[in-house]
Amino acid sequence: MNNKTLSCALAIALSTGFNPSIFAAQTTAVPAAIEHVDNHFDNKGKPPSTYTVEFQKGVRNTLPFADKRDFEEARKGFIAAPAYNKIMADAGNVAWNMGSYDFLLAGKDFDTVNPSLQRQAVLNMAYGLYEVVPDRIYQIRGFDLANITFIKGDTGWIVFDTLTSKETARAALDFINEKLGKRPVVAVVISHSHADHFGGVRGVVEEADVRSGKVALIAPVGFMEHAVAENVYAGNAMNRRAFFQYGLLLPRSPYGHVDMAIGKNAASGNIGLIEPNRYIEKDFESVTIDGVQMEFQNTPGTEAPSEMNTWFPQFKAFWAAENVTGTIHNIYTLRGALVRDPLVWSKNINNALYRYGQQADVMLAAHNWPRWGNERIQEVMRAQRDAYANLNNAVLHAANQGVTINEIHNVYKLPESLKNTWATHSYHGSEEHNSRAVINRYLGYWDANPATLMPLSPKDSAPLYVEMMGGAAKIMAKGKALYDQGKYREAYEILNKLVYAEPQNTQAKDLLADVYEQVGYQKESAGVRNSFLAAAYELRNGMPNGRAPRSGGPDFIRAMSTELWLEYLGISLDGSKVADLHFVLNLKTPDNGEQFVVELSNSTLTSIKGQQAKKPDLTLTLDRSALEGVMARQTSFDQLVADGKATFEGDRKPFAQLMAAMTPFTPDFELLPGTKQ
Template identity: 70%
Template structure:
């Protein structure tokens, strides 16, 4: 068969799937995998129950999503500068066939169809416009006196440039006079070079406005565990799943993430105060900093002269992640609720249109307050309801089966958990307050699954008995019970393909039943890997020069400490003074006790080695454009003292491989291109929050 490309995840991944076991299906009749199963009678029955229980008669979201439509471009694909497809809304057009797909939760199918809106939309006549369906996020254009103020310029330069070109074609050419980054996730700043020239920002001709802490968090949030985050992203975002009814259908806040050039231009205006007013090109804006909500640096914006409220990613068409499955620090559901409440009483009492960086706007004050209250109460109830149960002894391993969203909220589409899920968000609240331990000493020092599984398999009577019972549970539709025993067998016997295939069948049905695409994708991606191994050809995509330049020297040194192989370091010791004259930074880098540490602003009186290199030349090393040895040979890096300290450090650094196993027996793959010793690896993809 011919190779089919799936190009997604702009910071971290350009995943290319090419394996003989996979057939991409654009309709619901043929599964993309030779071992794949259609929805079982039990899954169809569960789907029918959900369809009967949810308020499908409420069509307001569809009316609002289509409202203000101006035009859509003739093309469905946007090409990247390197020649591959950066964006392809057309790959999801099977969702518009008017069919019910048994393999998709009805609520998720509804959300997936809502996210198919594509083109230019008027939010407020002659004032506010959005281009939707060009990327995971929306790009918003505010019409100022002389030009456009752009809110959140998408993930990729190519998609942002296409959006700007399209709105100018439809409404008349206008320059971009300002860009606002609502928060520090990549799908909200990565396309900035598609709408402005950095020289105009540096000169002050164009304002780039961001919340306090933006630059720090745009880079630092996802460095330390970036490789692991990107591997887990294969599951949460279904990176290698075909776009089909049995595979990837949606990402809840948008279809997917564009795979073009990601950039970052440093803001020249920072919103420091909790509430701060600014007028740009005749447009008055009131900013509300909301740290600790959807992102560690985020802000809402109110336009008092228009009675328009920009909710950033704090209020969209879904309840978000308190814990994101790719990995990130657990968020504060109560603080999120409080910031929505603050916005409700600061701005929501008079707002006539509410729009955001994802999903669609809402019009009319009554409707806006309804949505704001629904999301405020959902986050608050998640926090309070979970802790109410935790204070009665319900543990982190029980809470997802005990906590329920109040029925009144379940009946509101704005309170449905697509991006998050009630199950993993409820566990996140317990983890935030009480940590991972459930209070049972058995779980304080547990065996690893590889060690405990053989014991379980032996006690259960061996693999044949488990397979027989697992098949019976599968046939009876008791999928969670089936996964409990089959998972043990797969860990005990990772080469047992019958066990892996049956567990994959179980995962598939559980995935079909999920409302949250993140949870759905995780089960379906695991099923794919259990059947065929990690699909070949997946390769990481570097973060790009803008992100590397934005990374602090301290953060780079911190990550070198993570990369250090402590076992090989043994009792080796050294002290290095690092000096970067062009930005006047100084560090002590010390290896002791098999640990690499650094401290800024100090120099050792008796270093083993002093390294002097301009930060601009160090960035070339961090980007992988040259090696550190190249900089030494050219004289750009000067070494004084014992070079052995440098050589020791270089020899102890490990480059992380992206293709490690998540499920046992799926086969590790070498899918990470070789990097230079001091080159910074890919940071975790923060697109989508």
């Protein structure tokens, strides 16, 4: 394997944390532009069963749908919507298409969508410019997964969070300037280290203006490290799993994708990253820019490892970042990420409640809609505070009485009082997977039963179950009977075994898909719905073909530390190919003064910063700026040597063997057996 292939593997992993729709935008199998409202988009798809229809009726009859305050708040302050509903990317593809969700505005109840989730999906159809605080704070909603917020200063705009892509952010800035008068951007505040909040930064500001200090770019401490590193190590796996959580293959349809809980979905444009010129490092820190007073509250370890809220004392407005939105969030993210801490989350909401919430007149956030009136703000903040704390405390209460990770999702229930509060419904997370995450955080994945400590792989255990159950025909008959009785969880328990044992059994995969589909129709959580429906799609049609995603771009390569890159190489290494090789490399990057020792031993690659081996096998010297060309797949080490930009001193043979043992990760592996075409 050559060095360009190695860099390709790195770049693929880099892309996953920044925009889950990148792959979808380039995948030939994605039918996202097709709308199927009255008819199923898949010729194998099924309508909602009588059990699903009755389930949806039960939801409509038991939840407080008469409470319309969210709809009033979502409409409040509306100024104008653009004449267009598509935003094009510079590359020529559609970066954003709000119109693809117009079926949600038809006023029809869809029995293929949980009524509570449909309600959330309709609320997220807000599209256009909204006034939050008269003549001072504005939001543009519906241009991307997140909101972009504009604060009117004495001379210009202070922009809070810049959406996912350059194109959608640029469109938002153009639109507010068109409607309210053109003003320069004097500052940008990034609330946290997720791409739907910083990826569009180049659409609202020039990097040179940030570098010169003309424009302040403010972020919480740790922002750059987490923005780049959070999803690198397992990035390729996360990218593939995003097909399920984000429903990347599902058409926008009552039978498919309807919402992502905190917005419709992420845009597919150019994602950028500019290093901030000011970091908020204290727990609470006050800043005044262009006449606007702001107090920042650092909230690390909540929705993101680096995140902050903001209080505007002049306007009595509280910006809740992504810590208090229109849903209970993920404690465990289905695409994969480090488990979050609901107790820390609850405590940070409580701190904000007592410091700001008791005097705030409006609360707005990076997603969903604002809340007005102090009583209403305190109601929502207390409810979400209690929901996160209850999740933590009640799950651990059960765990301390012997309930295990494999049981808790069937035991934990949100208190009835919180079920009647819309703000505590889990449209992004779910009570099931969040409760399991709490036990995993404290006790790990093992339930203390030795049989589950080192279980057989599913493909090895499944044939035993199939044999003991009397073969495929009996399992199919029982699975169909369970499906006909609306016992979907029991049905997929046994059909999943059959599909693993016989991955080419089309009838088994189709029946399992039918089961998954009904479960998906019923689920309130958008991510869980998408996961079941996407699994059904792949069982019926196979997993997607198409090109792997492009890299996160030069901004992310520049921002990625050499140390992080070397650690990722250790993950990329197939140690079995270099089992007998011991190799010591000194790496020097003179332009930034860094030095590393990279050592291969025992099939493992390790590195240490700030050291040099006394007797290395090889010394590689090149500027960090030149190394970035290799990392970005724009050049190779051989070409850098030929251009006089890199030198090797010593034996290059072991280095060549090391490079040949690197695995070019691509997200083209099966999540379900028998689905790879």
